[in-house]
Amino acid sequence: MVTLKISGVDCYYGSIKALENITFTVREGEIVGILGPNGSGKTTLLRTISRTLKPKVGAVLLDDVNVYKMSFKDAAKNIAVVPQETMFTFDFTSLDVVLMGRHPYIDRFGRESREDLAIAKKAMELTNTSPLADRPVNELSGGEKQLVLIARALAQEPKVLLLDEPTTHLDINHQIEIMDLLREICKAKALIVLAVFHDFNLAARYCDSAILLNRGRIYSIGSIDAVLNTENIRKVFQINAIIKRHPITNQLYVIPLSTLKPNINRATDITIHIICGGGTGAPLMKKLLEQGYFVTAGVLNTLDTDHDVACTLGIPVVSEAPFSPITEENYRANLEMMNKASAIVVTSVPFGYGNLLNLKAATEALERGIPTFVMDEVPIKQRDFTKGEAEKLLLELKRKGAAFVGSEAELLHLVGILEKKLKGSLAEGVQ
């Protein structure tokens, strides 16, 4: 069983500490993703393992042998690196470049044997680069170059494969092609693969485990499911993100929502309550939050998309049990929440008997003088499943002065006007 052990590594660029107390172990057949923001030490970690940057403290052990004690050639027989991007400024062919991977095996006074050529050829077959063998490598596309470099790394017959963002500059089809290939090779040849990723989703799809770096330290390490969570992403990357398991692939996927930076453009204490459901409110919640408003929502059924989004965004919400009509109790709670709001928005949500009470609540709030906006992008007839009761309530809202708006932009504009008015009256009050 081949194991790569990093124990207590500290690394410096000059006097700047780039890595601190890095310790972990990887076993053969494992793909480990290295994640972290720019400057967190991802590439430095790879360079430390590849012997390019010697650690000041600690050791890199491959099967209990310190890699820094190996000869250059022995190290190259054990550890191969696929760099992020390579500038080729010369006319070597792809085959020449792949054969360079055999350099550690060739005697100083010798040249490539038939065996070396066979190994290079096999590496090119594995990476589907055989047709490129005679092409000058500087004339290849970015994806082709990357595949040739992977072939070169495989020609080294290493135990450890290090990749620095192997797919960053590639199209989605090449990304998948390269990562599928790497996973296949990793399992088939029992390699240790460490790869730096910028793309969480790619990492989640292909890594067995992950290391999340922050400021040169390991912030989190373990299975990809354990490392990729909302809390870690928030702390390390300073963003809110939704992390979900994809229903088809059963893999985690990450959707970044917003940065944590407070909105300083608009210090406002205006709260907007949204009546929504079925995903009709989600985009609006995000927009309003970004504009600096406080947002509340309800009543929403748990499991409803809007409910999920509200929870992820930290929006106070009145929740109802899944697939259940709104209870009297929650109706009251919702009314209470609406009373604190400066405005109510009713989205173009379909109405059934289960959520009809939300419209009643809106009517009540309007009667108490809270401005109410009704979005009718979709005609009510198409989304009324209450035999006309919902339509009747909406007409009543209109009669009592609710503003009907046709688009999100129009709504945001009207909310802006309302905000100015409220601020104005506030100022008058102070005078």
Add this chain to the structure above:
Amino acid sequence: MNSSQIEIPYFKRFAKWKIIIILLTLALMLVFIFAVAAGPTQIPPLNTYGIIIKQIPLLGNFVGSELSLTEETIVLQVRLPRVLAAAIVGVALAVAGVVLQGLLRNPMADPYVLGISSGAGLGASLAIVFGAGAPFLGLLYSIPIMAFVFAIGTVLLVYLISKRGEGVPMVTLLLVGMAANSFLLAIISVIKLFSGEAVHAIMAWMFGSLATTNWNHIKMSLPFVMIGVTVIYFFARDLNIMLLGEEQAQNLGVDAERLKKITIASATLITAASVSISGIIGFIGLIIPHMARILVGPDHRILIPSSALSGAIVLILCDTIGRMIVRPAELPVGIITSLLGVPFFIYLIRKKKRPISW
């Protein structure tokens, strides 16, 4: 693509390389014979070769003894060492140019970028003006020895100044080399200003000329050039890989720092050895490597020997033309290399379909 489709063309290339080397060697022999026969004194070509063959043990016995002693002296003591010197210098400059362009990954690099030329120039100027070293050696030998010592000393200094921790960044080396060149050229200019009559001798030396070479010069430079070129050749594959950059080279098992030390030291040694006997001959060390790359490709395993042979051929040709063109006077070989070589080089670049790469 099946295995033979990759294998056969690949191993064919080694055969192709052999043919290139054989053809270039034949060309060198032809040029060599032509150059020894050419000169202001008319000596029948057959006599020339008779004189040379006579020197070879066993074979010499078959050559007639009716050859004149004057002719023998001219061929053996004047022409032969001079043509040999041209070959040695041509080989050295071309190979050093290949090494430095490869290591610095810079197509503008030549054997002089690290300060060898100006260092040698300073040593030669000091020898010419002050007769430094002359009392024990005589001027004919004090100039090459001073040039050699100063050339090596300059590169050593440039190397030590560029050193950062355990390694030497190549860009730093290049910049320090350029700075050293400027600095030393300024000193040489000062010496020239105050050197009176000797200024002509300094300028002639700086142009590069093979007019005064004799057998001792050959003995002084040949061992260095042979050893240096051999060492460099054995690092040809490493030099290929260095073209990917130092970090990747190390990941492929090349000890980049050690490679730099060995190849720079070798290139310095062979350049210094040749400059010390010929003065500063420009252009060969810059252009021959590019010509060879256009003709045989970037692989140092063929690039080094074909550059070496081409360097020898071109320099012998240029020196012979310099001797013949304005008889009985001579044009320094350094001028001929530029006047004839540059148009030829531009022709090659224009002929090439792809943009030039190295």
